[in-house]
Amino acid sequence: MWFEKSGLDNAAASVSGQSEVSMEQLYEWDPDYVYVFIGSPASVMLNNRVRGQYWSLLNAYKNKSIIDIPQAAYSWGAPCSDSPLMPLWLISQSYPELMDENEFSVMFKEYYGRMYDIELEDDLIASVLSPRKAQGQIP
């Protein structure tokens, strides 16, 4: 649904829920972007460190477009009160010519000001947008 709203095609549309998919199927789909919701952080796949899986052949690997989904009040990969920000964030990642990261941060601040009456600082925004770093999962 978020993919639709941000103009992206879900390559895995035929698969529902949390299922395991073989690497061969990933090669067939060869997605432009891989968004990581839960489990190992994107850096593990970008380092090609997963046993039995060769991520280096995928387009997403070559373009370094394996990206962790941000976590603010909750992970934006699940329906939560920050959900309106998810399609906007996806656009800032996949179509940076339409909206780049700075413009997105402005919208992010404005949303939080409007919804929660909270003033967000820049380093808080940075830690939301790279959640794995904030959690200490990557250096």
Next chain:
Amino acid sequence: MKTNHSKELKTCSVAGKLPLLVLVLLFSASVSLFLGRYNMSSGELMQVFYSKFTGVPGSGLDMAEHVIFQVRLPRILIAALVGAGLSIAGASLQGLFQNPLVSPDILGVCSGAGFGAALGILLTSGIGYLTAGFSFAFGLVSVFLTLSMARVKGESQTLSYILSGIIVTSVFLALTSLIKYVADVNDQLPAITFWLMGSFANTEFDDLWLILPPISLGVIGLLLLRWRLNILSLGEEEAYSLGVNPQATRIAIILLSTIITASCVMVSGIIGWVGLVIPHICRRIIGVNHNGLLPASTILGGAFMVIVDCLARNLIAAEIPIGILTALTGAPFFAFIYSRLKGES
């Protein structure tokens, strides 16, 4: 002399059927190599093989070559090896305990190895070789426990093995449930659950080299012991009089089956039904003589596993755990064979 003549006929038909089974195995392995979720035209396929065997680099076909030689090929070889190993272990144990309902898990190997793997995933989240090591080690430990519990001698020895096997299996299954209960729900629990259902996904050549020695050792050992299985079925005294030590043979067969099964579980998780159903199917085709039954089980088991793995990875976009497929394909197939040939025997 009529008896000799019919025995010759029987031997001829066994000898004729084994090459046929080998052909089935080779055919299913080759077809499986060409089937997959990654689409490539037959032209690209030919190009990939040509490049591989003549060393001429192909253009832009890296992914196709990787898929065929690094993703599908090791997977098919490992599936064949595991299927063969589980089948011959099942056939041997069925012959040893003279009980057609015996599977390789009777002495607790699979549940012990499953516990070891779950423990490994809990401790390391699947990184490194600890999971595989624990899996193999606990597989052996569980059988050791079963054997040390079953010290009763005499007529009820078979029964006491089976009962201790049930006890050890239950204990390890309970411990595995405990591990599933405390495991991290996002990361480890799905890994453990998927592992316990069995899968050949993400297997690579390293896994093949890892299990090839123990499984080949077990298979060759069991094949060498197959005529002794016939003798054991005659009873203890007959066995002694024919120069076969029944207790030593029993231990050897159990040990070899355990090594095979633990290695299989170590690389692919718990896959049931294969060790139980394939020997039965082979008995209908070949007969109960272990001379022919064990080799036939090995070959047919390999072919069956290759076919089922092909289905597991190709039917839908997601991977179907192979333990589910072996149960769904093996059980009805066995019912069909059993009912069709019931009239003959």
